[in-house]
Amino acid sequence: MSSFAEDLHAALAGPEHTISPKYFYDAQGSTLFEQICELPEYYPTRTELALLRRHAGDFADRMGPGAQLIEYGAGALVKVRLLLERATRPHSFVPVDISGPHLLAACEALQREHPSLRILPVVADFTRPHVLPDAPPDGRRIGFFPGSSIGNFDPKEALEFLRLLREELDGGALLIGVDLIKDPARLHAAYNDAQGVTARFNLNLLRHAQRALGLECDPAGFDHYAFYDPRKHRIEMHLLPRGEQHLQLQGRRYTLVPGESLHTENSYKYSVESFQALAREAGFRPSAHWTDEQRWFSLHWLEA
Template sequence: MNLDDDYGLDAATDARDAEAEAFLCDIHGEPSEFATALVSGLSKRNKAIPCRFFYDAEGSRLFEQITSLPEYYPTRTETGILRAHATHLSQLVPPGAVLIEFGSGSSTKTELLLAEMDDLHAYVPIDISPAALDDARARIAERFPRLRVTPVVGDFSRPLPLPAAIAGHARVGFFPGSTIGNLAEADAVALLTSMRAILGKGAILIIGADLKKDVRRLIAAYDDAEGVTAAFNLNLLRRANRELGADFDPGAFSHLATYDVRHGRIDMHLVSGRAQTVNVLGHRFRFADGERIHTEHSHKYDIAGFAALVQRAGWQSREVLTDPENLFSVHILTAS
């Protein structure tokens, strides 16, 4: 997510960011990506932490809880769509093709498709977590012993080498979960363009996208009654304390989810409950009472708007699958 589109940097902030990065390198050698992003994000005029840092071990555990909450419809709704249409989706995949999943995580939704895709040459899950890939590979190998599974550890938003064994085979991409919604429009187009380059001419991409709906239902999905989403958001501060020796008081911050009508998105924030100062890696960050840290965008789409978005990246919308309530959508795209 490129938060600079919405949160501008002035010259003084640029200088502080450069000093922060130099400090991290001097003290710790090569800085961790989280350390650099945290100091940089808190140095901005409008403080922000990129949402990709939600998913340490504790954050991943909390997110798994979120997916089964009654208010959180996206996971179960998309799973229902994939289950209902798995046979149809398998018929779109040519024999001997390779299924490439971007940000595969636990690969649980993928199993619905793999169960119907008897003629796949290989399944290539891509994820930044080696542990997640190892767990998924072991489970899939046990269930589908004849399927070639070749995991790739890496950030799929950047160029990365794919296994030589898939050369010459048709490629089908899979990107569930509406992760595309976490990106600003220009970044979403850039990512979709990169995926088209990875998959190649004539490829198919199966992608999930959350749909616009009643605002009350959206807010509830990101601010559940049990407080699990709040704990998930606040875990960013606890992670900073655990990994970087910061001294955030999580009890002095609260979770806030808002809906931006103009941009059609949920925004998540951490809100300071009082004037306070936090120390992070030798830097002191002052917070006013009520000051926010932005932690996530989650864009919601209508069908026509999403089709226009993907077209900018060289994809054509071939078919759209939805649930009976039109809460969520799964799009089949073909590369121009």
């Protein structure tokens, strides 16, 4: 039984009905997320891209020559292009992503733009132990984890994940994007866009389960619901049942009723200081950070 099936059974049977947001990302989910990144309400992508463009030379200097650049949750490979354009004789680029077809298609496009670059894709769940290509003989391993995806982990999981990266990048460094605590109204708008793309993205988790696992359910019987909890500094996303909803997975039947929800994502927000404290606890040494003028978003350089 696949880990997706195991995790979905556990979510539907458990008291909290919580499942990892990594299951949003089949090919359709990846496409929907790319659309989210273009929305006027969704500030993280354009803010982070502006920071990457502005400081690309600094990042290239910190990477040094002959580096192996590893992008976790690589997706469409948009942001990493800004690093590769300025990198000095990179040894290789290793994109790691759970959505194989989407990743390989993105790698083909990148290879056409950089015909001499060694691209070594790894189709894997980057949150779990995975095998990477050999480290470069003369350069460093540089991890790249943009998009504030670290916010999808609860604090304990984030610490464990950063420790995994610290070990994997030993002797190298990590460039990571982190969304900052801000006005809840701006956060609410970012996760409840007027075009309903985020709602379709959220509901795609059920459609992904239908396609991949044969889940029997009616996605139209659920509503997208997202809100900011200021006490926990996080956005929560849920799927709320409209009336009693019956789901069947691999011969097992489940029921969700009004007052319950399928909790599909958290997105934690940090201050610069609270994230640096987390990074230190994981064994990294914060070396530098960059924020936009509004202090909506931050990039951190962490030495491993």
